Amino acid sequence: MIFVVDASVAIKWFVDESHHDEAVAISNESNRLVAPDLVFAEVSNVMRRKARGGYISHEQAAVSVKNLAAAFKEIVPSSQLINVAFEYAARLDHSIYDVLYLACALRTPGSLLVTADEKFRAKAVAAGVGEIVLSLEEAYGRLLLEQENKHG
Secondary structure, eight states: OEEEEOHHHHHHHHSOOTTHHHHHHHTOTTSEEEEETHHHHHHHHHHHHHHHTTSSOHHHHHHHHHHHGGGOSEEEOGGGTHHHHHHHHHHHTOOHHHHHHHHHHHHSTTEEEEESOHHHHHHHHHTTOGGGEEEHHHHHHHHHHHHHHHHO
């Protein structure tokens, strides 16, 4: 499967929080993971805040940031997405940062955007693009179903 993964999901790869196991399953190397280049800044910023807040060590944050790039098969420059993202940000009345991931999914044929941001997902559904925007739980469910179909 091709998943465009936003920062809300990528963070869960490195931090043991709600839905960590589902996020890790999605990062399985048999899946093709794609993201806009913004993912590096967003994940790095959250990891820095988690370290500053004492939720994780500075070393854990640094290793997470260092290993982030290895998870992705493709990184799309934001400059290639910004025009579409701007239009969808206005349409959804939502942050351009989140909508860059949607623009990335729209640009990547056959992909599904996976997010842990339910507010954003609800806006995408209301705007008519919900079929390609999945919650982390939905994406994990599809992944399990695909694995069942392959093996049995």
